[in-house]
Amino acid sequence: MNTMKFTAAATAFALLGSAAFAETEITWWHAMGGNLGETVNKIAEGFNASQDEYKITPVFKGSYEETLTAGIAAFRAGEQPNIMQVFDAGSATVIGAQGATVPVQDLLSENGVDFDINDYIPGVRYFYSGSDGKMIGMPFNSSSPVMYYNADALAKAGVEVPSTYEEFEAIAPALKDAGYIPLVQTHLPWEFVENFHSRHNLPFATNDNGYEGAEGTKILINSDEMKMHFTKVKEWLDEGYFGFFGTGWSDNQSQFEAGNAAMYIGSSGDFGGLTAKDLPFEWASSYLPYWSSITEEGYQTFIGGAALFAMAGKSAEENKATAEFFAYLTSPEVQYMWHRETGYVPVTTAAYELAKSDGHYDRFPAAETGPKQLMLTAGENTKGYRMGFYVQIRDVENREIARVLSGETTVEEALKTIEEEGNALLARFAKTQG
Amino acid sequence: MKRAGFTSRWLPIFLLVPQLSIILLFFYWPAAYAMKSSFFLQDPFGFGQTFVGLENYTSLFTSSEYLKVANFTVFFTVVVTFFSLSLALLLAVKADKVLRGAKTYRTLLMWVYAVAPPVAGFMGLILFNQRWGPLMEFFGLFGWEFEMGADYSDTAFAMIVISIWKQVPVNFIFFLSGLQAIPKAVREAALIDNRSASGRFWDVTFPLLAPTGFFLLIINITYALFDTFGVIDTVVRGEPSNNPMTLVYKVYVDGFRGNDLGGSSAQSVILMVLVLALTVFQFRMVERRIHYT
Secondary structure: OHHHHHHHHHHHHHHHHHHHHOOEEEEEEEOOOHHHHHHHHHHHHHHHHHOOOEEEEEEEOOOHHHHHHHHHHHHHOOOOOOEEEEEHHHHHHHHHOOOOEEOHHHHHHHOOOOOOHHHEOHHHHOOOEOOOOOEOOEEEEEEOEEEEEEHHHHHHHOOOOOOEHHHHHHHHHHHHHOOOEEEEOOOHHHHHHHHHHHHOOOOOEHHHHOOOOOOOOOEOOOOHHHHHHHHHHHHHHHHOOEEOOOOOHHHHHHHHHOOOEEEEEEEOOHHHHHHHHOOOOOEEEEOOOEOOOOOOOOOOOOOEEEEEEEEOOOOHHHHHHHHHHHHHHOOHHHHHHHHHHHOOOOOEHHHHHHHHHOOHHHHOOHHHHHHHHOOOOOOOOOOOOOOOOHHHHHHHHHHHHHHHHOOOOOHHHHHHHHHHHHHHHHHHHHHHHO | OOOOOOOOOHHHHHHHHHHHHHHHHHHHHHHHHHHHHOOEEEOOOOOOEEEOOOHHHHHHHOOHHHHHHHHHHHHHHHHHHHHHHHHHHHHHHHHHHHOOOOHHHHHHHHHHHHOOHHHHHHHHHHHOOOOOOHHHHHHHHOOOOOOOOOOHHHHHHHHHHHHHHHHHHHHHHHHHHHHHOOOHHHHHHHHHHOOOHHHHHHHHHHHHHHHHHHHHHHHHHHHHHHHOHHHHHHHHOOOOOOOOOOHHHHHHHHHHHOOOHHHHHHHHHHHHHHHHHHHHHHHHHHOOOOOOO
8 A cells, every 4th residue: 555655746747847847758779788788878867967848768679680670660659769779781671761750860950950961980971971982870879890810829930910811811810820810700791791891992783882772782792802812711610720710700700709719809998898897818909901912002891780760759858958959969978888888980081080099099909999990091982881671681791691601602603693683682672662 | 140249340450450550560661671671782881782683592592601500500490399399298198107297297297398588508608618517527428529619519509408308308298188178088098909019108198299299399399499599599509610500590690690681681581481370381281181170
């Protein structure tokens, strides 16, 4: 009885409270579990404490895919959240559905928040943008593939960290003789396919890498450069210069942590987790390698991870609250906190400068590799890609490349299959837009 | 003879309404919707769509990958069903000899059934872990470099073992109670007629167990086809790559992960037809030949 009374009183009080302040409440569906989720909550609490007009409530909806599916179902029922987090491979789906979201650039300028795309780090700017360069999704948890190395292992083998794959080939035998697996990767499509094209400034799809629209977009994976790369990777695997432990990210990364692998290609955000693990050897990170036979200098990579989208169909007050939240989120202090706590890159140059002047990169040199790589020379093919049903295309890439590595198929056959199945999926996706 | 009946015509209808509305709402409506979606390619947010006729179906049947998944599903179902039934039967026959009436043991043996499929899958992940899994070390003793997640057949092997392990207990319980329901007189009569234990088993016990066995066969086929989803999802961790998967898992991969509503609806319709065929088979072909007492 007492509990009931108490609950009733508490509810009444809560109602009074919200009526008195007349806060505009908005919701944010995200896919950040564990420690990341706690940092998300910290950002939300910070925003709520910074003013008393708006209140944001973050809701964890599971994996990236689950969050997107939940958001789609909610949108169709008219119950969509104000902000939804969508991952890189799902961006064509949400951006293709024009009318599902309000482009952040429009949202911010309509609500009087200053916006200049040049405030953002170059590699971050255009991944979630339209073909006209207008930012549609706000880059949130952003990272890029970089290479980590076990400095003790390299010293033991008497070699220097390679910056190109040619240099890697030259030192791999010494690392193998020293008892190490010279190199592993953690995400074949992201590190060896998508960012491979950006690093060498090669086109990855027709129609300006897919940004000009789904109609007629074709994947350009069956190229001489891809053939050469995967032929080499397979040779390395057979020689014992490269290790492959399946599609699971951690199955591969754990080989580095266990001291078996001398180098691994992972996410620029991994350094936080590696630091926390207190590994029994010296380690550091450097840029994603490139082939000097393809390009004389390595170009910048683009971001992976996810972006925040403002969902359409919300009231002007709620959109104003969303715009204010984005302004808070992109402030240098919040970006620096997010960067420091999670290892994801800061999305603005101001936040990067703040981290630098605060001495963050003196304390954690590995944290700077990601942002710096995203600021390398840009080219016409470095902003990213926009391909529909890309989740399935990634599945095909994973499947076929794994078959190359296990010897079930040849590089030529695999790339041909990816091209055919990928183009069939792209054509199907174009029809969903019609 | 007096027929039992309802006094009002509306009462039986009224009593049926809750059940029928649940079936309508949760089965017929979604099934009809899936049929409709399977003829379209649709933007998941509902802004655009194109009528494509049977294209979603033809693209499945011309895809070597889909056929490969279908083949694996058949193989997986046959192997899982066969081994979960035969291992359970073997255990039940042995237990029947020593365990008459010992309910506690039965309950203990039943426990594994209470493990949820994703948990079973997770336990499998730990046991088969590539770097420190105890089973991997065991296989290593025989020179078998076990690579779950990287090697197609090794992953298939792990999935099958976990799925069988999960299903044996329930089959065991059914077989055991089936065995214990065989009248003592029949067993004794058989003992006089045939001195060979295996002969007695195949001539007398096995036919008498047929109703239980058939019921379990259907249950196990549905288990292998549909309920192993959790095991497969945990083993491939959402990214099948070059690892095997079943048809149900592919519906999830294309529909929920990939947002291809038309394609995954067509796959669901194919599965519905499969279940329908299985049901017809159950009632038409086999129920007539098996005699329930």
